[in-house]
Amino acid sequence: MKTLARYLSLYAAMWRNSVTREMSFKLNFVLWIVVELLWFALQLVFMSVLYSHTDSIAGWSKWEVVMLVGCSNFIQQLFTAFFLTNLTDISEHIRTGKLDFMLLLPVNTRFLVSLRKVDLGSYINSACALAVMAYAAWRLDFTPTALQAAGFAVMALAGLTVHYSLMFLLVTTSFWTVRAQGVVYGYYNLFNIARLPDSAFPRGAFKAFFTFGLPMLLVSNVPVKVLLGKLGSPWEMVLLAGMAAACLGVSELVWRWSLRHYTSASS
Amino acid sequence: MTKYLHVLSIGVQNTLVYRVNFLFRAAFGLIPLMGTLYVWRAIYAGKADGGQIGAYTLSGMVSYYLLVNFVDALTAVAEDDWQIAADIKDGNISQFLLKPIDYLAYRLCLYLSGRAIYTSVALVPVALFTYFLRADFMWPTDAGTAGLFLLSVLMAGLIQFFLAYTLALLAFWVLDVSTFIFIQFAFEYLASGHLLPLDILPTWLAQMLKLTPYPYLCWFPVSVYLGRVTGPELWTGLAIQAAWVAAGYALARHVWARGIRKYSAVGG
Numbered sequence A: 001m002k003t004l005a006r007y008l009s010l011y012a013a014m015w016r017n018s019v020t021r022e023m024s025f026k027l028n029f030v031l032w033i034v035v036e037l038l039w040f041a042l043q044l045v046f047m048s049v050l051y052s053h054t055d056s057i058a059g060w061s062k063w064e065v066v067m068l069v070g071c072s073n074f075i076q077q078l079f080t081a082f083f084l085t086n087l088t089d090i091s092e093h094i095r096t097g098k099l100d101f102m103l104l105l106p107v108n109t110r111f112l113v114s115l116r117k118v119d120l121g122s123y124i125n126s127a128c129a130l131a132v133m134a135y136a137a138w139r140l141d142f143t144p145t146a147l148q149a150a151g152f153a154v155m156a157l158a159g160l161t162v163h164y165s166l167m168f169l170l171v172t173t174s175f176w177t178v179r180a181q182g183v184v185y186g187y188y189n190l191f192n193i194a195r196l197p198d199s200a201f202p203r204g205a206f207k208a209f210f211t212f213g214l215p216m217l218l219v220s221n222v223p224v225k226v227l228l229g230k231l232g233s234p235w236e237m238v239l240l241a242g243m244a245a246a247c248l249g250v251s252e253l254v255w256r257w258s259l260r261h262y263t264s265a266s267s
Numbered sequence B: 001m002t003k004y005l006h007v008l009s010i011g012v013q014n015t016l017v018y019r020v021n022f023l024f025r026a027a028f029g030l031i032p033l034m035g036t037l038y039v040w041r042a043i044y045a046g047k048a049d050g051g052q053i054g055a056y057t058l059s060g061m062v063s064y065y066l067l068v069n070f071v072d073a074l075t076a077v078a079e080d081d082w083q084i085a086a087d088i089k090d091g092n093i094s095q096f097l098l099k100p101i102d103y104l105a106y107r108l109c110l111y112l113s114g115r116a117i118y119t120s121v122a123l124v125p126v127a128l129f130t131y132f133l134r135a136d137f138m139w140p141t142d143a144g145t146a147g148l149f150l151l152s153v154l155m156a157g158l159i160q161f162f163l164a165y166t167l168a169l170l171a172f173w174v175l176d177v178s179t180f181i182f183i184q185f186a187f188e189y190l191a192s193g194h195l196l197p198l199d200i201l202p203t204w205l206a207q208m209l210k211l212t213p214y215p216y217l218c219w220f221p222v223s224v225y226l227g228r229v230t231g232p233e234l235w236t237g238l239a240i241q242a243a244w245v246a247a248g249y250a251l252a253r254h255v256w257a258r259g260i261r262k263y264s265a266v267g268g
Helices: A002-023 A026-051 A062-094 A096-104 A110-116 A120-139 A146-172 A179-196 A205-213 A221-228 A237-262 B003-014 B019-045 B058-075 B078-089 B093-098 B103-132 B144-172 B178-193 B203-209 B218-225 B229-260
Strands: none
Touching: A002 A026, A002 A110, A002 A120, A002 B093, A026 A120, A026 B178, A062 A096, A062 A110, A062 A120, A062 A146, A062 A179, A062 A221, A062 B003, A096 B003, A146 A179, A146 A221, A146 A237, A179 B019, A179 B103, A221 A237, B003 B019, B003 B103, B019 B058, B019 B103, B058 B144, B058 B218, B078 B103, B078 B144, B078 B178, B103 B144, B144 B178, B144 B218, B144 B229, B178 B203, B218 B229
């Protein structure tokens, strides 16, 4: 309990620092929100044009897909709010030797490198994504039960864990490759398939890989299906939760192993 | 002229360093493309046999996206705009003002050599991917069409470059141009036909977008290839595209002339 309180107060301090930092570039802060909203709008335009030519894509109606795009964006923005900048900074910490300093601090290093900076604009963007989901629910004339809403929250958290763990795992490779930029760019491409309805993908290597390997077809599909009561079987929930736990576990093992073999960059 | 050949060869050597990076970039870039194509397949599967969307059959649609990917590899600006903005901010352009070398021509050489290397590396995964989809890939109807397609891609590349160059020159006036570049890019993604073929958008939107230079960056060359524009429409299109090249050049020169007056050579 005491440790938890300590970490919470640490996170509060990081929040304060981030607010101070962001507010020194106010215009930039607003413009970044605009950039993200534009991309979100583009995804919605894409889907609405598709649905002007068809009524259903692999069993998904228009507003269900809007829900899916909203959910995918919600999870992605939360990921950005908490982790993205921190994770991309890790390879920089390794390259410059700043990691040594962090290892010496009396806190869990993974906590520190994962959550140091808070991306405030992304909270606003994730709220926008939720608003779009709410609008889609209204168009579907649908009110979730408390159980469905809770299931959605838990599954979205699992999805967030998958993104975080996989990206963390990829960035850990920069202990060897030094520059992880390509990796980060590559991961960004994966977000693109997370917002597509999973049933559009035929059984095969592609679908298997993005379900059991890098579970992109689960991260936002399962939460939405739980919410809308569209699940094929309850096992899908177990699968996503299991994959999230597995990704987190593997990333922790690799992280510890890498630290043990870390020989510092400078000094 | 020889000095620009030197710049070209330096550009080639510099970008060759990033060949593995390029390979990953091109290969990873295929993942979202595959996702999009699966969704299109699902849509066509829901239609009656031989169903069309707009004027596109499934093969037409698959070819459209493959060609967009191809034109993108040939013409997209990679780091050019960031580097130009950084040159201005760090005061690096001072040396170009003192030497008998034209900054725009210098930049154009670097852009061309960068694209040449990127395309030759990206060709490997893109060709493999196209081979997998060969059943749906349409070849140009005749050599003339192929030639005009390449001409159109070349002009698209020039418009793309002038656009990025001009946008990067905003660094003369503002501290951080990256948000402007990203906002412009988001708009370009829709208006150039990258996201969707423009002729399946609502007509009013497509008509509006066609008044901008964006369709000539991607949608127009691809349509030339697919034989979707022919006859007088083709020649008018090429003329408009050439006009946009000229306008882009004039704008780039003009903004540079204005910017240089504002320039204070920070950092020397």
